[in-house]
Each structure stands twice: as structure tokens, then as C-alpha cells.
Amino acid sequence: MPRDALGVLSEIKRSFITKQLKEGKRGDGRGLLDFREATITTNYVPRAAGSAMVKLGRTRVLAGVKIESGEPFPDTPNSGVLTTNVELLPMAFPTFEAGPPNETSIEIARVVDRGIRESKMIDTQKLVIEPGKKVWIVFVDINIMDFDGNLIDACTLAAVSALRSAFIPASKEGGKDMPLPVDQIPVSVTMVKIGDELVCDPDLEEEQLGSARVTVTTTEDGHIRAMQKGDTGNFTLEEIKKAIKISSDTGATLRKKYFS
Amino acid sequence: MGSESNIKLLDESGMRLDGRTPEQLRPIKIETNLLERADGSAYIEWGGNKIMVAVYGPREAYPKHTQDIEKAVVKARYNMAAFSVDERKRPGPDRRSVEISKVISEALSSAIMVEQFPRAQIDVFIEVMQADAGTRIAGLTAASVAVASAGIPMRDMVVGCTAGKVEGKVVLDLSKEEDNFGQADLPIAVLSKSKKIVLIQMDGDLSLEEFDQASEMIMKATDNIAEIQRNALTSRYSVENIGDGE
Numbered sequence: 001m002p003r004d005a006l007g008v009l010s011e012i013k014r015s016f017i018t019k020q021l022k023e024g025k026r027g028d029g030r031g032l033l034d035f036r037e038a039t040i041t042t043n044y045v046p047r048a049a050g051s052a053m054v055k056l057g058r059t060r061v062l063a064g065v066k067i068e069s070g071e072p073f074p075d076t077p078n079s080g081v082l083t084t085n086v087e088l089l090p091m092a093f094p095t096f097e098a099g100p101p102n103e104t105s106i107e108i109a110r111v112v113d114r115g116i117r118e119s120k121m122i123d124t125q126k127l128v129i130e131p132g133k134k135v136w137i138v139f140v141d142i143n144i145m146d147f148d149g150n151l152i153d154a155c156t157l158a159a160v161s162a163l164r165s166a167f168i169p170a171s172k173e174g175g176k177d178m179p180l181p182v183d184q185i186p187v188s189v190t191m192v193k194i195g196d197e198l199v200c201d202p203d204l205e206e207e208q209l210g211s212a213r214v215t216v217t218t219t220e221d222g223h224i225r226a227m228q229k230g231d232t233g234n235f236t237l238e239e240i241k242k243a244i245k246i247s248s249d250t251g252a253t254l255r256k257k258y259f260s
Numbered sequence: 261m262g263s264e265s266n267i268k269l270l271d272e273s274g275m276r277l278d279g280r281t282p283e284q285l286r287p288i289k290i291e292t293n294l295l296e297r298a299d300g301s302a303y304i305e306w307g308g309n310k311i312m313v314a315v316y317g318p319r320e321a322y323p324k325h326t327q328d329i330e331k332a333v334v335k336a337r338y339n340m341a342a343f344s345v346d347e348r349k350r351p352g353p354d355r356r357s358v359e360i361s362k363v364i365s366e367a368l369s370s371a372i373m374v375e376q377f378p379r380a381q382i383d384v385f386i387e388v389m390q391a392d393a394g395t396r397i398a399g400l401t402a403a404s405v406a407v408a409s410a411g412i413p414m415r416d417m418v419v420g421c422t423a424g425k426v427e428g429k430v431v432l433d434l435s436k437e438e439d440n441f442g443q444a445d446l447p448i449a450v451l452s453k454s455k456k457i458v459l460i461q462m463d464g465d466l467s468l469e470e471f472d473q474a475s476e477m478i479m480k481a482t483d484n485i486a487e488i489q490r491n492a493l494t495s496r497y498s499v500e501n502i503g504d505g506e
Contacts, residue, residue: 075347103362106355114463214460224471227446227462230362232369234456237475244468 009208017209021197027205028057033246035201038157040258042165050166050180054158057203058148060092063158064141065166067180069173072128072135080127081137084113086144086155093147105144107230111188112142112155114226115217119186122163126181129173136168138180149203152215152228156188157258164259185259186225187251188217191243193233198243200250214240216247220255224248269426269438276438282431283477285421288485290402290492292409298385300410302492304402307435308392311399313406318380332377336365336384338399344391360396361386367400367420367449367459373413382412393439394422397447400459405489409496417489418458420449421481423474425466430473432481446471448478452486455479 017027024032036057044053050065072079086109088096101109116122127136140162142155166180192202192210199206207213211233217226224244229235235243269277280286286307295301298314321327338360342351353361368384384407386399397420404418424434425444439445444464450457466474 101355103358106358107362110355110359118463118465222468224462224466224468225464227460228363229457229460230366232366232374234370234451234458235460236456237479240457240460240475241472244471248468 009205013205014209017205018195021194021199026199028203032197033200033250035153035250035254036203038154038254038258040157040161042161048162049169050162050164052158052161052165054154054161056150056154056157056201058146059150059154059203060144060146061151061154061158062143062145063155063162064143065162065180066139066141067166067168068137068139069129069134070137072132076124077132078128079124080122080135082113082117082122082124082140083137084109084116084140084142084159086112086142086151088144088147091146092144096144096147107228108151108155109142111152111215111217111226111228112159113140114228115156115186115188116140116159116163118225119184119217119219121160121182121184121186123181123183127168134173138163138166147204149205149207150190150201153188153190153201156186156217157254160185160187160259184219185255186217186219187254188215188226189247189250189254190215191246192231193235193239198239198246200246214243216244218244218248218251220252222248222252267437267441269441270429274429276426276431276435278435280433280435282429283480285433285481285484286435288488290405290488292405292492292496298406298410300406300408300412302402302406302409304398304405306392306394306398306401307433308390309388309395309398310390311395311402312387312389313399313402314385314387315382315403315406315410315412316385317382317410318377318412319383321379321381326381327379329378331374332372332380332382334365334369334372334374334382334384336361336368336386336403338364338386338388338396340388340391340395344388360399363459363461364396364400364403367418368403368407370456370458371404371414371416371418371451372407373415376413382407393434393436394447397422397449400449401485401489405492408493416451416453417486418449419452419482419486419489420447420459421478421485422447423477425464425470425474430470430477432477444470444474446474446478448475450479450482452482452489455482
């Protein structure tokens with residue numbers, strides 16, 4: 001995905017992968033719409049209010065939640081605040097560099113954030129301590145530790161898992177610690193277009209080969225909550241509709257598998 | 261999306277606050293080649309949006325590590341003026357504008373024949389002077405005209421529109437109030453002839469049926485907007501207007 005991070009994919013490999021896809025096969029034996037196996041370890045960092053280490057194939061990300069009291073935004077005095085940040089750690093890929101967020105990490109964070117926000121996973125109205133003055137601010141920080149494609153879905157899985165395990169440290173404000181109130185479970189499904197095929201959960205090589213990328217985040221009711229197209233290729237409207245259908249079907253499977 | 265409000269966005273007959281029907285666009289005006297220094301430029305008024313776009317290049321990509329030996333790199337910079345919105349916006353790029361710049365750059369790259377200019381960059385400066393919802397799409401629609409006016413070879417023009425949901429109804433081209441208090445926002449940009457989608461984003465809550473309805477509305481509207489783009493270019497560059505010493 002981060003174009004600047006790409007190594008060169010040899011022509012031989014390129015044509016091999018493309019040929020295989022035409023036969024419905026992928027390098028690691030998956031079908032075109034299959035996700036890699038995800039391992040989710042919640043409470044990986046007990047010091048955090050909530051956390052989750054997610055391995056999606058060989059992509060590895062760690063999400064940590066911190067919840068602190070603070071001032072609400074002036075235009076939403078009666079709701080808490082959610083902020084999402086993604087760090088592409090230099091350990092994750094040879095060309096990742098330390099420094100301020102770049103457009104790749106900002107895009108990932110904002111797509112993950114939109115899915116969580118628009119699904120109403122967190123009821124921000126319940127995060128008010130003193131109306132107009134003091135609210136809970138939920139910081140979701142996601143560290144990319146190993147990069148083998150599809151960071152958006154790995155990060156959404158990690159952020160959602162971490163939030164579901166999170167506690168509000170209300171004892172610091174004279175109350176009692178309580179679980180963060182969460183409701184809907186947003187699941188994002190990212191696909192790349194290689195030739196004319198849509199391929200779910202692309203690994204790095206598939207991402208490099210894809211002409212365009214699309215992410216669709218859905219909730220249990222099958223409604224779309226967030227969408228993002230990336231890269232310089234294009235989709236037909238039919239392909240987008242197909243992607244939405246795939247996302248809501250695959251999302252239901254993943255939701256059942258990892259969140260029930 | 262989804263802030264609470266007491267404003268009624270649709271009346272009993274389904275008319276909108278500004279008197280539009282659900283499928284009606286706001287007035288759109290595009291002019292081209294207004295700037296002296298830029299290689300190409302365009303200005304768009306779309307409802308209350310006032311956006312100027314300047315194009316420089318193709319020119320050598322700098323810094324050099326950003327060069328692509330196979331094609332030109334499109335670097336769009338979407339920027340909102342501090343005074344363009346109700347509450348003063350702190351000048352300079354924020355996370356929102358970085359994301360918008362990225363998706364606009366990618367959308368334009370789909371249309372521009374970037375392979376003709378290896379190691380070059382094409383700068384597209386999008387300056388939102390006044391914002392009134394739908395700025396990324398208005399900016400991109402104008403940017404496409406500006407790139408064409410710079411004489412940069414393109415496969416097709418990029419044209420876009422938004423649709424969304426207010427009070428449970430799908431409507432075209434959200435106004436500011438509808439954007440603030442509506443339930444969904446769906447910007448789409450396409451290549452104007454092939455209708456291939458080069459930009460799509462969504463936030464809010466749409467069912468599959470609502471998505472179908474919204475995307476059809478947008479596709480239809482892009483024909484009309486593409487016509488405005490074409491007129492802007494032909495009225496400036498058609499043979500009878502060349503050499504009129506403007």
C-alpha cells in the first residue's frame with residue numbers, strides 16, 4: 001500500500017501471481033475472498049486501558065487504548081472524544097522511517113477512525129463527566145510492527161478488540177472503574193483489484209500488484225459505515241457494489257469468528 | 261455526520277432547506293486560465309464553494325527520492341484558507357487535508373497520462389477560499405479542468421459529485437447543513453466518459469439499497485457537471501476565441 005515503501009516485484013513473480021489468480025488460486029493457498037488467519041491477543045499491555053496484539057498472516061499490529069479526562073470540543077460539549085493514531089514503526093519495514101505521521105499512516109488512522117465512529121461502536125454521550133466541561137477522551141494508538149499487507153483491516157481488528165477490552169479509569173475522578181461502553185462491532189474488509197479480480201485481505205505482494213484498493217466497513221445490520229478507495233487505478237460501479245456485498249458477507253463471518 | 265439538530269432539513273413535500281429537490285444540484289460555474297503564472301488554472305463556484313486551482317508542471321520531481329522512473333508523480337495539495345469556514349481554521353495542513361490531498365492525487369493520476377513524464381512531478385494546488393460542503397469533489401472537478409488547461413495529456417476528465425442521506429432520504433449534492441446534520445456522505449469521482457470510479461469515500465450509515473440509489477444519482481449528475489467542465493474549456497480555448505486578446 002504505501003507506494004513509497006515498495007520494493008520491486010520481479011516480472012516473473014508478477015505474471016505468476018496474476019496467472020494463479022485467474023485460476024482462483026493464491027500463493028498461500030487461499031481463495032480470492034479468504035482472509036488470512038488472525039490471532040488476537042487482548043490485554044497484551046495491561047498498563048493500557050485496553051489493548052490488542054493482532055497478527056493477520058504476517059502483518060502484526062499492536063493497538064493500545066488510553067482513556068483520560070479532558071475538555072470536550074466546543075461544538076460537541078456533551079460527548080466524549082475519540083482519537084485514532086497510527087505509527088508506522090521503522091521496525092516494520094525496511095523503508096519506514098521514524099518521524100511525524102505521513103499520508104499513509106494518516107489515511108489508515110482516519111479510515112479506521114471513521115469505521116469506529118460511524119458505526120456508533122462507542123456511545124460518546126456516555127463519556128461525559130461534567131456536561132460542557134469534562135469528558136473522557138479515548139486515545140487509540142496503533143503501532144505497526146510487521147508489514148505484510150492490509151494494514152487497514154489489521155488495524156481495525158486491533159482497535160476494535162482493544163476498545164472492547166478497555167476500562168474507563170473512573171476511580172481517578174472519584175467514581176468506580178467501569179468497562180468502556182461499546183455496542184456495534186465495525187468490521188472493515190479491504191480488497192485490491194488485480195487484473196479484473198477482486199482479492200480480499202491482500203498480502204504485500206498482492207498489494208504491490210493491485211491497481212486499486214477499496215475498503216468497506218460494515219456493521220451487523222449489513223449497513224455500510226465507511227468506505228475508502230485508494231491507489232491510482234479505478235473501479236466500475238459494479239465492482240464497487242460487488243465489493244460492498246463481499247464486505248458485508250465477509251464482515252459477518254469475521255464478526256462471528258472473532259467477536260462472539 | 262450525525263450531529264444533533266432541530267433544523268428540519270426536508271419539508272413535507274420533500275423539498276430541501278435551500279429549495280432544491282432531492283436530485284437537484286446547486287449552481288455550478290467553472291472558469292479556466294485565470295492565473296498568470298501557473299501553467300494551468302481553474303476556478304469553480306459550486307453552491308457557496310469558491311475554489312481556485314493552479315497547476316505547475318510537469319517539472320522535475322523534487323526531492324529526488326520522490327521521483328518515479330516510470331511515470332510522473334501527481335502532487336495535489338488541498339488547502340483550506342483560515343477564513344473559509346465559520347470558525348477560523350488554523351492555517352496549514354491538518355490530517356483531514358492530508359488525506360484529501362492523497363485521494364485527489366490518486367484520482368488525478370488515473371486520468372493523466374503520467375507514463376509520458378518519467379521522473380517528473382505535476383503540482384496541483386487546490387485553494388479553498390470559501391467552503392460550503394463538498395469541497396473535495398468541487399476541488400477535484402476544478403483540478404481536472406486546470407490540468408487540461410495546462411495542456412497536460414489526459415485519458416479522460418475527472419468529474420465528481422456527492423450524495424448523502426438526510427432524514428432517512430437519499431439526496432444529491434449535500435449542502436452545508438445537510439453535511440453537518442445528515443446521516444451519510446458519499447463523494448464519488450469518475451472518469452467522465454468511461455464512468456470508472458477513481459475516488460470513492462463514505463462515512464455515515466447507508467444500507468445497500470441506499471447506496472445503489474445514491475450512486476445512481478451521482479452517476480447521472482456527473483454527465484451534467486462534465487458538460488460544465490467541457491464548456492469552461494471550449495469557451496476559453498475554442499478556435500474563435502483564440503487571439504481575442506483577453
